[in-house]
Amino acid sequence: MTLRNDSKATLGCFLALVTGLIFLGGCGGSSSSSSSTSTPAANNTAAVTVGFGPLGAAGGIVNGIYTSVTVCAPGTSNCETVDNVLLDTGSAGLRILNSALTTVPASSLGTIKDSSGDQLQECVQYGDTSYSWGPILVADVELAGEKASSVPIQVIGDNSFAVPSQCLATPVNPNLPNGGNEDTLATLGANGILGVGAFGYPLDCGSYCTSSSYLTQSGYPYYVCPAGQACSGTTVPYNLPSTSSNPDYQVTNPVAMFSSADNNGVLVTLPSIPALGAANGTVSGSLVFGIGTQTDNALASSATVYALDEYGNIPAFTYNGVSYTSPTNFSVLDTGAGALLFLDANTLASSGISECADAPGFYCPTSTVPFTVTVSGAINTSGTGTMTFNIMNADTLFNTNNAAFNDLGGDSGTSPASDFFDCGLPFFFGRSVYIGMMPGVFTGETAAPSGASSTYGYYAF
């Protein structure tokens, strides 16, 4: 079995947008015309809702946060708005279920092919050992009044090729539905994922996918599948800003490709909710594009700004006198996680936390436990700040049949050696949280506002 092919190892030299490219010049939204023109400010606010999502209560998802994304055939006004797309500050790039594209089917989007005519595919892995598999296609993407042209997106579940074994070298745990394949609404619980994470740069692979030396690594994401052969890893260049002569090919956070100046991050604002939660369909908030670019997204003077480290993590946090330091114990702000995934029940036993007997991994303290976590990396204060939150009995919360909770907690690992803090959606209620991308790295990306300068992106709240 040959996993390498020299002509494929340098795919980037031969990549061509087979459709879409010829329309680029005429579509008016080319990202090369970004910040120098003075156009009226775009409507930069998209609505978000929190709840069970498209599967309803039976789907078992709480604290899902969803928005709508408009996908257009490149260079055309042939557009379709897809609702129930998961807003995810824990990933980068737009992924849409093939089944959610109906009036603008995948076949109407631009394709990316190598010199042999083989189409670019991606197997994206998730931390729970699940995965999504499908081609990288090119679309114009609209979010509220913002537009991004020729955005590489993954259309998941639109694929007749077998998933490469190289991608699944980590076996899928049997308790994941559908063998860990997240290519359907039933498993994904959303019509897609809008990844707007900070993580240094707004790409899902970045420089790890531009060098041929990683092509045969387990878990490598990008492939081509020549007829009659196994899919093999391929390098994929990225170009930001994306232009007709230098298009971007990696799945990219569409926000970073906006033609407006609102391309340096997002602001997520959710209302406060009661301790026992809020019913499905009653919680809505806003996803504001840009930070410090319009009157509605100024970095609040009261906000503490935390610079992320080279891994895209908060550098360190301290709880109960114990310091947890990235990369061993990482922490992120993650709307894609439905709970406060904080340390583990044994470590938190002295704080009154115990694991639920009937819901493994969730926390069931007998009474609500307040937490104050000291966070390092603050760049506009004395170097540290605090995160405060409560954790309530998960059984009590689930018994309400509510769909949004600000105090749902669960474990991240099994001991301080493996623990982390995946700070999920509960933290976002009653707050305005800024997710700032790496400023100034890519030409055309609007710089961060004063006080938020950082090499690898930042959080502020």
Added chain:
Amino acid sequence: MLSLGTVPAWAVLGQYESSVSVDQQYLRSEDRVQAFQAYKVHQLTTASGTIVREYISPQGLVFGVTWQGPFMPNMQQLLGSYVTNLQTASPAQTHVRHLRGLTVKTNDFVFVNGGHMRFWKGSAYVPSLFPSNVSAEVVR
């Protein structure tokens, strides 16, 4: 060049230290050894920057492994026969954090994986293979 097809599914976790060298070859990595009083650690770094640590008991058995890197490593390679424990864990032994992470806890196998794009990390260990007076906390 080695490929998936030419390397046997060598076990590491639960196997003797000699399997580390096979692993090293497979991972195309550099090896650094740290010796402690009750155990030693092989640290392997692959071309993509994935760091794998393998914890060796005085009896020469690998009692724990950790990983951290831009892609998830080949767990069949790292976990060896213990991959079965990952594949057969019951719902009560498993915490799936949808899209985010996975924890498996059985009497004789503990597995944690999590992270985000371009940064994955995790660990696995076998409690019964731990040297005496060594806590699970060393596997990090």
